[in-house]
Amino acid sequence: xxxxxxxxxxxxxxxxxxxxxxxxxxxxxxxxxxxxxxxxxxxxxxxxxxxxxxxxxxxxxxxxxxxxxxxxxxxxxxxxxxxxxxxxxxxxxxxxxxxxxxxxxxxxxxxxxxxxxxxxxxxxxxxxxxxxxxxxxxxxxxxxxxxxxxxxxxxxxxxxxxxxxxxxxxxxxxxxxxxxxxxxxxxxxxxxxxxxxxxxxxxxxxxxxx
Amino acid sequence: xxxxxxxxxxxxxxxxxxxxxxxxxxxxxxxxxxxxxxxxxxxxxxxxxxxxxxxxxxxxxxxxxxxxxxxxxxxxxxxxxxxxxxxxxxxxxxxxxxxxxxxxxxxxxxxxxxxxxxxxxxxxxxxxxxxxxxxxxxxxxxxxxxxxxxxxxxxxxxxxxxxxxxxxxxxxxxxxxxxxxxxxxxxxxxxxxxxxxxxxxxxxxxxxxx
Numbered sequence: 001x002x003x004x005x006x007x008x009x010x011x012x013x014x015x016x017x018x019x020x021x022x023x024x025x026x027x028x029x030x031x032x033x034x035x036x037x038x039x040x041x042x043x044x045x046x047x048x049x050x051x052x053x054x055x056x057x058x059x060x061x062x063x064x065x066x067x068x069x070x071x072x073x074x075x076x077x078x079x080x081x082x083x084x085x086x087x088x089x090x091x092x093x094x095x096x097x098x099x100x101x102x103x104x105x106x107x108x109x110x111x112x113x114x115x116x117x118x119x120x121x122x123x124x125x126x127x128x129x130x131x132x133x134x135x136x137x138x139x140x141x142x143x144x145x146x147x148x149x150x151x152x153x154x155x156x157x158x159x160x161x162x163x164x165x166x167x168x169x170x171x172x173x174x175x176x177x178x179x180x181x182x183x184x185x186x187x188x189x190x191x192x193x194x195x196x197x198x199x200x201x202x203x204x205x206x207x208x209x210x
Numbered sequence: 211x212x213x214x215x216x217x218x219x220x221x222x223x224x225x226x227x228x229x230x231x232x233x234x235x236x237x238x239x240x241x242x243x244x245x246x247x248x249x250x251x252x253x254x255x256x257x258x259x260x261x262x263x264x265x266x267x268x269x270x271x272x273x274x275x276x277x278x279x280x281x282x283x284x285x286x287x288x289x290x291x292x293x294x295x296x297x298x299x300x301x302x303x304x305x306x307x308x309x310x311x312x313x314x315x316x317x318x319x320x321x322x323x324x325x326x327x328x329x330x331x332x333x334x335x336x337x338x339x340x341x342x343x344x345x346x347x348x349x350x351x352x353x354x355x356x357x358x359x360x361x362x363x364x365x366x367x368x369x370x371x372x373x374x375x376x377x378x379x380x381x382x383x384x385x386x387x388x389x390x391x392x393x394x395x396x397x398x399x400x401x402x403x404x405x406x407x408x409x410x411x412x413x414x415x416x417x418x419x420x
Contacts, residue, residue: 013413169391169396172393173392173393178225181383183381193411194405204238
């Protein structure tokens with residue numbers, strides 16, 4: 001059975017998954033890299049990194065994943081749609097290594113890059129995008145790669161089976177909130193929390209069995 | 211040295227310390243008692259309750275406290291100021307056992323109740339209210355008893371030395387948010403997080419040493 005999963009989605013104490021304003025120079029706005037420092041310190045990111053609970057969660061990001069779906073705001077800075085040569089932030093070998101579906105109201109032809117990443121561009125509902133990604137994943141799971149707006153849309157549509165959120169002890173004050181419009185989400189999920197010596201808290205959501 | 215402390219302030223994943231609408235029948239609105247069930251299960255609340263990490267945090271609520279400051283919304287339901295006989299939610303022996311200062315734009319004469327609780331009513335700024343409570347605390351600490359708006363005002367004014375927040379795995383969606391207007395709070399505090407087997411996360415803030 002192919003699941004739909006969210007991994008390593010980092011938010012502040014006040015629930016922001018990115019700061020503002022987002023730009024080419026500051027993809028996470030005033031948050032900078034502060035939401036992701038926990039991950040940069042793990043072996044998942046850096047061969048000499050930590051191997052404790054943060055790494056255990058982080059490395060699940062890629063295991064068993066056959067496709068990713070991301071929002072337009074993850075693929076590039078505001079206005080990337082006007083640049084026909086934009087191929088994403090990640091250079092010639094992006095870290096996805098699977099078919100990767102970018103949700104945008106202005107689709108363009110697919111882009112094949114090294115290491116197995118192919119970007120496809122879709123103007124589609126969450127359910128339709130998931131169907132396309134599921135097909136491309138060849139029986140493996142589909143990752144919803146963010147940002148927060150896209151994760152929230154998939155949660156609201158009841159399409160997420162597993163979610164891993166990392167809460168970082170910052171109060172960002174402004175940006176894009178993960179939790180808006182999701183009142184009662186806990187009714188559909190079993191939720192676990194575990195704190196890490198690094199100071200972050202890992203929250204895992206597993207769709208409750210019917 | 212007399213400190214200013216916050217204890218057992220329970221919030222949802224999305225940062226709400228109460229639901230809405232608040233009324234005499236539903237002091238926490240649609241949140242009901244769900245934000246505080248973790249506390250009801252502890253020995254602090256119930257002699258037969260749990261004695262683990264939740265209880266260890268909960269029972270610090272009263273230790274070394276010489277006075278409390280609370281907001282008008284904690285003292286009674288909307289409109290209590292129009293009822294000259296309203297003496298708070300807690301009956302003839304409230305659980306405060308100290309001078310307790312209620313912030314309201316419509317002060318009334320003080321009320322002496324059993325068990326050492328005296329309610330005083332103040333129309334004052336956070337700093338002035340704290341000065342009055344500090345004086346009444348006879349060298350002990352002052353607790354900021356909530357609700358969220360009052361705690362936020364004292365945090366914004368830089369008046370809180372220690373804060374204990376309990377994050378409950380609920381998405382409330384609406385109510386009164388704790389974190390609004392507190393961008394960068396982590397710069398002034400050392401923050402710790404510890405998860406409990408009960409599912410909640412205890413966050414402690416200690417004012418960073420200069």
